[in-house]
Amino acid sequence: MTMVNIKIDGKELSVADGTTIMQAADGIGINIPRLCYHPDLSLEGACRVCIVEVVGMPFYMASCSVKVWEGMEVRTCSPEIRQARRDIIELILDNHPKDCQTCQRDGQCELQRLAYSHGVRERLFEGKRKNFPIDSSSKSVVRNANKCILCGRCFRVCEEVQSVSNLCQQGRGFDTVVAPAHMANMDESVCIQCGQCINVCPTAAFLEQDHTERVWQAIADPNKLVVFQVAPSIRAAIGEGFGLEPGTPVVGQMVAAIRRLGADVVFDTDFSADLTIMEEANEFLERVTKGTGPLPLLTSCSPGWVSFVEKFYPEFISNCSSCKSPMSMMSTLVKTWYAEKQGIDPKKIYNVGIMPCTAKKYEMARPELTDKDGDPYTDAVLTTRELIWMIKCYGIDMLALPEEEFDSPMGLATGAGDIFGTTGGVMEAALRTAAFKLTGKPLEQLEFKEVRAVEGLREVTLNIADTEIRLAVANGLDNARTILESIKNGEKDYHLIEMMACPGGCINGGGQPYPPTGQYVLNKEIRAKRAEALYKLDKGRKQRCSHENPDIINLYETYLGEPGSHKAHELLHTSYKPRYPRGV
Numbered sequence: 161m162t163m164v165n166i167k168i169d170g171k172e173l174s175v176a177d178g179t180t181i182m183q184a185a186d187g188i189g190i191n192i193p194r195l196c197y198h199p200d201l202s203l204e205g206a207c208r209v210c211i212v213e214v215v216g217m218p219f220y221m222a223s224c225s226v227k228v229w230e231g232m233e234v235r236t237c238s239p240e241i242r243q244a245r246r247d248i249i250e251l252i253l254d255n256h257p258k259d260c261q262t263c264q265r266d267g268q269c270e271l272q273r274l275a276y277s278h279g280v281r282e283r284l285f286e287g288k289r290k291n292f293p294i295d296s297s298s299k300s301v302v303r304n305a306n307k308c309i310l311c312g313r314c315f316r317v318c319e320e321v322q323s324v325s326n327l328c329q330q331g332r333g334f335d336t337v338v339a340p341a342h343m344a345n346m347d348e349s350v351c352i353q354c355g356q357c358i359n360v361c362p363t364a365a366f367l368e369q370d371h372t373e374r375v376w377q378a379i380a381d382p383n384k385l386v387v388f389q390v391a392p393s394i395r396a397a398i399g400e401g402f403g404l405e406p407g408t409p410v411v412g413q414m415v416a417a418i419r420r421l422g423a424d425v426v427f428d429t430d431f432s433a434d435l436t437i438m439e440e441a442n443e444f445l446e447r448v449t450k451g452t453g454p455l456p457l458l459t460s461c462s463p464g465w466v467s468f469v470e471k472f473y474p475e476f477i478s479n480c481s482s483c484k485s486p487m488s489m490m491s492t493l494v495k496t497w498y499a500e501k502q503g504i505d506p507k508k509i510y511n512v513g514i515m516p517c518t519a520k521k522y523e524m525a526r527p528e529l530t531d532k533d534g535d536p537y538t539d540a541v542l543t544t545r546e547l548i549w550m551i552k553c554y555g556i557d558m559l560a561l562p563e564e565e566f567d568s569p570m571g572l573a574t575g576a577g578d579i580f581g582t583t584g585g586v587m588e589a590a591l592r593t594a595a596f597k598l599t600g601k602p603l604e605q606l607e608f609k610e611v612r613a614v615e616g617l618r619e620v621t622l623n624i625a626d627t628e629i630r631l632a633v634a635n636g637l638d639n640a641r642t643i644l645e646s647i648k649n650g651e652k653d654y655h656l657i658e659m660m661a662c663p664g665g666c667i668n669g670g671g672q673p674y675p676p677t678g679q680y681v682l683n684k685e686i687r688a689k690r691a692e693a694l695y696k697l698d699k700g701r702k703q704r705c706s707h708e709n710p711d712i713i714n715l716y717e718t719y720l721g722e723p724g725s726h727k728a729h730e731l732l733h734t735s736y737k738p739r740y741p742r743g744v
Contacts (some may be wrong), residue, residue, distance in 0.1 A: 166232040181212055181223035181234055192236055193245060193274055195252075195362055196311035197224040200663070200684075202320060204312040208248055209274065213234045220244060246278050252309050252453030254285040256363075260290040263307075263364050268674045270362035271309060292337060297347035299522040300369055300670075301355055305337045308365040314338060314357035321663060323638040324468070326351045338365070350471055352637070354464035354661045355518030355670015368518045368671055371540040372550055378510040378539070379422035380716030385504060389490045389570075390414065390424040390514045392430050393581030393666040394544050396693035397516065400673040402559055407689025409697055412563020417551045418514070427570040429513070430577030432490035433589070434706035435715070436461065437576055439483045439732050440586075441593040441706075442723035444656055448627075454479050456632075456647070456654040459586050461485045462662030463523035464670075466736060467635050473644050474738035482733040486514045486580065487520060488529050489732050490570065491537035496731060497719050498570070506531070513541045514667030516581070519661065519688060528734045543671025569711055575698030577707045582691035583635040591622070592705045598625040606704050612691075616663065617642065619652075635660040642726040667691055 162177040168185055175184045180203075185192050195207035203225040211220035214231040220241070223234075235241065253275060260266050274280075315327040315338060326340050326349050334711035340349035358366045378384050399410040402524045417424050440459065443630060460466055460481040469476055484492065491513065495506040513520055523529065524538035531537060542550070551558055565571065576592055579585035588608045595603055610620040617639040620631045632654050634640045640659050644654040662668050664687035675686065703709055720728045 164228050164230050164232075166228045166230075166234065168234045169236055175228060177228075179228050181214075181221070181226050181228060181232075182210060182624075184228055185223065185234075185236055188610070190236055191644050193277070194224060194225050195270060195274065195309065196313065198313050198316070198360055200321065201313060201316040201360070204316065206310060206312050207252075209245055211241065211248075213238060213241055232414050240389050242278070243546065246280060249274055249278055249370045250284055253280060253284055254287075255289055256309070257289075257306050258283070264367055265364040265674075269364065270408075288334070290337075290687060293567065295339075295346050296369070297345035298353065298369065299525050300352060300353035300518040300520075301346055301351065301358065302367045302369055303339070303346055304365055304367070305339065307363045308338050308362055310336060310338065311362060313360040313362065314340075314366060317356045317360045320351070321638055322354060322356055322374065322661070324350060324352055324472075327357065327712070352464045352467040352471065352661065353519035353522040353670075354637075356662060358518065358670050359668075359672070359674075368543050368546070369522065370546070371542055372546050373538050375512055375542060375550070378512070381510075383508060384510045385424050385508055386422065386510045386512060387425040387427060387494050388512045388514060389427045389429045389432075389494075390417050390418070390566075391487065391516055391666065392433060392578055392585075392694060393516045393669065393672070393690065394514050394547070395697070396581060396667060396690040397544055397672050398548060399559075401545070401552075404559070405689070406686045407691075409691040409693040410558070411697075413558050413561045414567070415566055416561040416564040417556050417558040418547075420556045420561070421554055423512070425442060425567050427490060427494070428566040428577075429486045429490055430573030430574050430580070431570045431709070431711065432486040432493070433577035433580040434574055434709045434712050435489050435493075435732065436483055436486050436580075436587045437586075437593050437706035438712060438723045439589050439728060440481050441597065443481055443483065444590065445594055445597055446724065448629075448655060456630075456657045457481055459582070459590075459656075460656045460736075461586055462659060462661045462666075463517065463519040465637065465640065465659045467519065467522065467549050467739070468640065468643075468661060469659075470736055470739040472641075475648075476644060477738070480736055482729075482735065484529070484732055484734050485523065486518075486577075487515060487541075488523065488734070491524075492529075492731050493570065493715075495537055497715070506614045507535075510539045511537060513538050514544070514547050516544055516666045516672045517662070518543060518670035520671075526734075527671060528642075528736075543669075544673055545671055548673065569714075572711045573701075573711060574706055574709050575701035575704035577709075578694050578697040578701065581666040581694050582612075583660050583667075584618070584633045584658065585665065585694065586660075587611040587633050587656065589633060589657070589706060591624075593707045595624045596705065596707060598627060603705075610660070612695075619654075629656065630654045632657045635665050636663040637661055663687070664691065667694070 163174045195212045205225040213235040295303040319325045399408040491511045520541045576589035667690035
């Protein structure tokens with residue numbers, strides 16, 4: 161490796177050739193401010209907040225994109241540079257709405273933080289401002305172009321990570337705006353509702369659709385039985401909203417806090433994750449041993465992925481598992497089986513899903529996931545961020561609460577349900593049950609670490625009961641596209657593929673907590689810590705395979721019959737179809 165000798169703020173150091181000024185400065189503890197830069201995305205160099213002075217150069221240089229050279233001498237802080245950065249931040253602010261106190265990103269806005277840290281205390285220019293209509297047409301994502309600072313993070317993540325390319329810059333000069341092609345509404349575009357644009361946006365130009373008010377109203381209605389269910393990855397991330405380190409699992413106190421909000425019943429979506437495995441493993445084995453459907457079988461728990469395949473690869477719809485997601489399975493059972501057991505009118509039940517995923521708001525509104533009267537089984541979806549806000553709004557000190565248990569009969573889960581929240585987890589959980597069914601005996605080794613794939617794409621071949629099974633795991637839809645194209649071209653051949661729309665899986669869903677204010681996004685580190693929290697919960701479980709869950713066994717014996725039965729298909733399975741933007 162070729163090394164380059166440079167000097168930053170008087171400190172001499174050697175760094176690898178090809179290192180940017182920003183990377184070199186980060187390595188020695190010098191934090192250069194930035195807005196458009198994101199470690200998971202390509203370099204844009206648009207905001208110019210990261211400018212530095214390079215000795216011998218007649219102009220300031222963008223540290224995020226300029227690479228070092230031998231003998232380079234850099235100054236990152238001086239009165240002149242500080243003033244130049246202040247001028248840039250002031251100009252951005254002068255065309256920005258003045259609603260910080262009522263903005264959903266107040267206290268968690270990167271532009272707000274930069275203004276504070278650079279001493280910007282007034283608006284210097286009054287004049288024409290952006291005045292675009294707010295696009296709230298989508299079931300999941302709200303676009304507010306008035307708060308856009310044209311950093312380009314949103315369309316870069318949409319193109320480079322998600323391979324959707326729904327967003328782009330349009331217009332020129334003062335009229336430049338980020339929007340879907342031809343200024344279409346989000347609902348009329350190819351958006352797959354994943355919310356990754358929300359995660360990378362430094363301001364509030366993208367937000368999730370707010371379901372908090374409808375939940376408040378349901379809680380206040382004495383005629384409603386309000387049932388909350390909590391997805392696996394929430395317990396590995398919610399603590400971040402209360403000052404805990406990423407990856408600190410919080411389960412019992414989270415349940416207690418939800419009850420304090422006014423929930424009548426709190427169920428664990430891990431239970432229906434176990435149920436999903438029972439159905440999906442059965443579906444997989446039926447396809448492998450009896451040829452009941454095409455291979456590879458594609459998992460279908462991620463609604464963003466389902467939307468992607470319906471819009472971009474409809475030829476693979478028949479490969480998708482017909483299983484509903486754990487959220488939709490749970491909601492369906494609450495308004496059927498549970499309602500019957502409790503003697504409750506399903507119309508009086510209000511189902512709330514606590515999900516890491518903005519696309520779950522889209523999923524709940526799919527017509528395929530409604531009852532015979534057209535009413536949705538899931539009535540509202542709260543993201544992790546929305547739940548954190550609601551708990552704080554009620555003045556609940558979650559970390560001071562004594563731990564409480566989930567309610568029965570859908571509160572008991574196995575470790576297989578826990579790991580659903582991280583990429584590779586669905587695959588591993590399915591393999592634990594499929595391998596048991598193939599071998600007919602308990603597994604000596606429960607963990608399939610070969611399929612744990614935080615890096616984005618992994619291919620594995622396993623031999624189970626003398627059967628060779630070719631597997632692939634993908635997260636981030638660019639990786640999904642790579643796999644699907646290789647299958648179309650005849651280059652690859654698999655039996656089972658786990659697809660997750662978001663990088664890292666549900667632990668990095670579009671509704672998860674923003675990084676701590678003042679810290680730049682270190683997504684890979686945060687994802688790894690959240691994933692490790694779920695694996696830790698899995699190891700601590702008495703039962704770690706879905707088929708060992710006694711409440712799941714009882715559900716089949718008393719209500720569903722067996723995996724893949726007519727009753728199971730009626731309640732736990734769904735269908736998909738090609739979906740195109742309106743007018744196409």
